[in-house]
Amino acid sequence: MTEKNQSPQASSSDIQALREILFQEESVRIDKIETLLNDKNLHAKAIAEVLAEAVRLRSKEGNQLGEALQPAVENAITASIAKNPKPLSDALFPVMGPSIRKAINHAIAGMLQSLNQTLEHSFSAKGLQWRLDAFRTGKSFAEVVMLNTLVYRVEQVFLIHKETGLLLKHLSFDTSGNEDADVISSMLTAVRDFIQDSFTTSSDQEEQSLRLGDLEIIVEQGPDTVLAVVCRGNIPRSLYTNMSIVLEDIQHEFHAALQNFDGDTSHFDHVETLLSTLMISDYGKKQEEESSSSQKPLIVIVGVLSIALLWWGWHIYQNHINTTHWQHYIESLRHESGIVLTHVSEKDGLHTLTGLRDPLSKEPASLLKTFELNKDNVQYKFQPYRSLDHDIVLKRAIQRLQPPQGIHLALKGNTLYISGRASKAWADYAEKQALWVTGIEAVDTRQLIQPTPLIERIRKAIQPSNDIHLQLNGSTLTLTGKATQAWLKHAKTSIESIPEVANYHDEQVIRTDSPEYLLSLAKQALHTPKSVTLRMNNDKILVAQGYASKQWINQAKRTMDTISGIQGFNYRALKLSDDVILARAMKILQPPASVNLSFTKGILIAQGIAPETWVKHAQENALLIQGVHSFSTEKLHLDTSPWQKLNIEVQSIHLVSTNKKPTLTSHDKTILKKLADIYQKSLKLNPTTQLQILAFYDADTKLVARIRLNKIISILKAYGISQLQINSQLIYQGNKAIKFSLLKTKEATH
Amino acid sequence: MIQKKICILGAAGVGKTSLTAQFVYSKFSEKYLSTMGVKIDRKQVEVGNTSVNLMIWDIHGEEKYKKITTSYLRGASGIITVIDGTRPDTVPTALEILERVEQDLGIIPNVFLINKADLTDAWCIPNDTIEELAQHHQSTPVYKTSAKTGEHVEESFLKLAEMLIQS
Numbered sequence A: 001m002t003e004k005n006q007s008p009q010a011s012s013s014d015i016q017a018l019r020e021i022l023f024q025e026e027s028v029r030i031d032k033i034e035t036l037l038n039d040k041n042l043h044a045k046a047i048a049e050v051l052a053e054a055v056r057l058r059s060k061e062g063n064q065l066g067e068a069l070q071p072a073v074e075n076a077i078t079a080s081i082a083k084n085p086k087p088l089s090d091a092l093f094p095v096m097g098p099s100i101r102k103a104i105n106h107a108i109a110g111m112l113q114s115l116n117q118t119l120e121h122s123f124s125a126k127g128l129q130w131r132l133d134a135f136r137t138g139k140s141f142a143e144v145v146m147l148n149t150l151v152y153r154v155e156q157v158f159l160i161h162k163e164t165g166l167l168l169k170h171l172s173f174d175t176s177g178n179e180d181a182d183v184i185s186s187m188l189t190a191v192r193d194f195i196q197d198s199f200t201t202s203s204d205q206e207e208q209s210l211r212l213g214d215l216e217i218i219v220e221q222g223p224d225t226v227l228a229v230v231c232r233g234n235i236p237r238s239l240y241t242n243m244s245i246v247l248e249d250i251q252h253e254f255h256a257a258l259q260n261f262d263g264d265t266s267h268f269d270h271v272e273t274l275l276s277t278l279m280i281s282d283y284g285k286k287q288e289e290e291s292s293s294s295q296k297p298l299i300v301i302v303g304v305l306s307i308a309l310l311w312w313g314w315h316i317y318q319n320h321i322n323t324t325h326w327q328h329y330i331e332s333l334r335h336e337s338g339i340v341l342t343h344v345s346e347k348d349g350l351h352t353l354t355g356l357r358d359p360l361s362k363e364p365a366s367l368l369k370t371f372e373l374n375k376d377n378v379q380y381k382f383q384p385y386r387s388l389d390h391d392i393v394l395k396r397a398i399q400r401l402q403p404p405q406g407i408h409l410a411l412k413g414n415t416l417y418i419s420g421r422a423s424k425a426w427a428d429y430a431e432k433q434a435l436w437v438t439g440i441e442a443v444d445t446r447q448l449i450q451p452t453p454l455i456e457r458i459r460k461a462i463q464p465s466n467d468i469h470l471q472l473n474g475s476t477l478t479l480t481g482k483a484t485q486a487w488l489k490h491a492k493t494s495i496e497s498i499p500e501v502a503n504y505h506d507e508q509v510i511r512t513d514s515p516e517y518l519l520s521l522a523k524q525a526l527h528t529p530k531s532v533t534l535r536m537n538n539d540k541i542l543v544a545q546g547y548a549s550k551q552w553i554n555q556a557k558r559t560m561d562t563i564s565g566i567q568g569f570n571y572r573a574l575k576l577s578d579d580v581i582l583a584r585a586m587k588i589l590q591p592p593a594s595v596n597l598s599f600t601k602g603i604l605i606a607q608g609i610a611p612e613t614w615v616k617h618a619q620e621n622a623l624l625i626q627g628v629h630s631f632s633t634e635k636l637h638l639d640t641s642p643w644q645k646l647n648i649e650v651q652s653i654h655l656v657s658t659n660k661k662p663t664l665t666s667h668d669k670t671i672l673k674k675l676a677d678i679y680q681k682s683l684k685l686n687p688t689t690q691l692q693i694l695a696f697y698d699a700d701t702k703l704v705a706r707i708r709l710n711k712i713i714s715i716l717k718a719y720g721i722s723q724l725q726i727n728s729q730l731i732y733q734g735n736k737a738i739k740f741s742l743l744k745t746k747e748a749t750h
Numbered sequence B: 001m002i003q004k005k006i007c008i009l010g011a012a013g014v015g016k017t018s019l020t021a022q023f024v025y026s027k028f029s030e031k032y033l034s035t036m037g038v039k040i041d042r043k044q045v046e047v048g049n050t051s052v053n054l055m056i057w058d059i060h061g062e063e064k065y066k067k068i069t070t071s072y073l074r075g076a077s078g079i080i081t082v083i084d085g086t087r088p089d090t091v092p093t094a095l096e097i098l099e100r101v102e103q104d105l106g107i108i109p110n111v112f113l114i115n116k117a118d119l120t121d122a123w124c125i126p127n128d129t130i131e132e133l134a135q136h137h138q139s140t141p142v143y144k145t146s147a148k149t150g151e152h153v154e155e156s157f158l159k160l161a162e163m164l165i166q167s
């Protein structure tokens, strides 16, 4: 206080000076604190120093921290993957080698299983710790990027006891080591058999390597040990040689320890010096750029768990991208069975696809066209693997089993269901073979039916009717009997599906729906006359040609309706058989133009004027013509010769007695004179001419008729006609007429 | 430190994975995720003054078409043979496996675990059977375990570890 009073005007600089004297130390500290508070970097550095420990402490108390950080971590990973998924998958690969192939081996089921475990684990604070460590350095993804640029680097070295798979020694590029190295070591052994199959074997049999993306696991086997080196990039050849040398040295130096190994790894502590010679790396040009910020490299301690994380991240990534053709292509590849894409990258327009591909899967390039992509812009780096995708496993099974026709394969889970018909031998064979197929763990042949005898199978396939007879001779099947063509066609195709039948004959089978067969049926049913020719056209219509009676046609029409298979009856070309008889009569009788012949109901009728000679000839022959029952000449007029005319004149003369007396009237005598004159004329024409006199009588006129006839004869004699020239007859008939006509015994020769 | 490889064997679904999970992580799940191939876990135990790192090979269950690959068994120091207390048919399966293993590896330490002891209603292994198992090679420890409740799980694994150290 006194000082204040003494110098109330003391300058602020004095106070300042005083303050400096009194509080110099404090002031510096305050400045420091201030800087500390304002300098974000230092601030972060301080937090960073405690963060990991804080996390460790907090995670002991429960899962809240993990839950709190989850969104941030998710976002960060998503963003990283969206930018370029390759670094993260690269980062996950080093320890994923065995896990991945395990996952591959166990396919989706295994994947899902680990996914469940993984998600749970990943978001526990413990699971995230390495990520937080990485965030603390602020270099996590930068480091991952660096991984891309390095030329090569050995990430981890495992020295494994061959028999037990126990880890003898593990070295990691990451100084903090790999907690799970012993498990990975065991896993490497567990899959050793698989590795031996699938690792590409180079000239040296003991030296094997498996490439997974950018990562390579080189395995070298000694008598008691296995040396596995996980590396990235283009490994120099010398590494292989070094591995052999190191392995030999170990084998030599630790011979006793190896022989007596009882699980105590402390005997192998010194092996580290030998192994460390294998921890080589080359960062190329990039190293200088990166070395200034060289940080503790990203610790990669991930198990199977991380696959799921990657997978999950990948899905989010998928949502972020534009739906370009390329993405669609990638998407479709991703859905393709037997293809596992692990990296997709692009540089100067060249897309590089890395992953695994089952040889049975679709050729990835074959899909390019669908998405209008050019194959020159794509480069594939696929490692062969055996997919457990359903389709692929099935394909593989089919390839292996080569199932014969009639066998159906189906896959449900890991079980192959074989159904169909097969011999016991094949079933046994298939069952054995199927279990060799990767992805098949069980075989179900309950649906496999033992084959029934071949003939039974044939019967079942073709279902023959009772009209068909089957004859099986070795591999030759012969069919006889009757069947429709349609059925035979069906039978033939059915038989084709029975490989045991090598030769098939059905030529002898009567085709019941063939025109030929139907025709024979028709013929049998119809009693066809010879004058009719029948044929069956392709429409199965019966066509009749020739001559037939109406009766036959009608009968035929009715019959055809009852025969199934015959579609109709065409008789338009059929002439009625009356015509044929007529035609035949015409041919045989050769009537003159003036005569018209007709035929109906068995009666041949001649009309018109005909010479007597023809009529006679016709009358003699007409009844000999088949089908002619009678010959009518009633309407036929004779072509009259002079003699004939005279005869007609004579015939028109008749005497009629009106009473019962035999007296002849004067009129009668005039008639008789006339008659005699005509006769005399006819006699000139034909000297053989006789005059015929027919005297008719009835019950009570017989005597009268005789007397009258005698009178007539005597009158005619008087007119110059001799007894020899007269031919007289008494004919009992119901009238009393007397008729005359001329007869000639010979034709007159002119 | 001593490392030992042990294998857990038995028919499918007897609870091999569950027992391992209970022993290593003290966890149990009702869900049945059948093991494919082999799943390897590690647990460090103390036997007297010795720490033993048990590499536990949980091998897929033996099924008709899925016989256990002998390459998984190579180098094993001990065996845990698991039987399902609710499924009597898992007893002969267990014995068959054991016989095959012993042909390959010779007679090595083994314990029998009759698991799912919590399912008392469904339990169907008579005491005769248990006694017979205990007579295997004169004397073999038999435990009624439950991966669900944890009953006798740690005890049985530790018993095997002990046998490994003593042998």
Ligand SMILES: Nc1nc2c(ncn2[C@@H]2O[C@H](COP(=O)(O)OP(=O)(O)OP(=O)(O)O)[C@@H](O)[C@H]2O)c(=O)[nH]1
Pocket: B010, B011, B012, B013, B014, B015, B016, B017, B018, B019, B029, B030, B031, B032, B033, B034, B035, B036, B059, B060, B061, B062, B115, B116, B117, B118, B119, B145, B146, B147, B148, B149
């Ligand atoms: N109640 C009861 N259930 C159990 C017990 N142990 C296993 N389980 C159930 O049994 C089922 C099979 O268990 P896992 O442990 O997967 O059997 P596993 O022997 O590993 O089966 P594989 O891997 O297929 O050979 C699961 O649903 C478990 O929850 C137990 O002690 N008690």
Ligand SMILES: [Mg+2]
Pocket: B016, B017, B018, B033, B034, B035, B058, B059, B060, B061
């Ligand atoms: Mg299991």
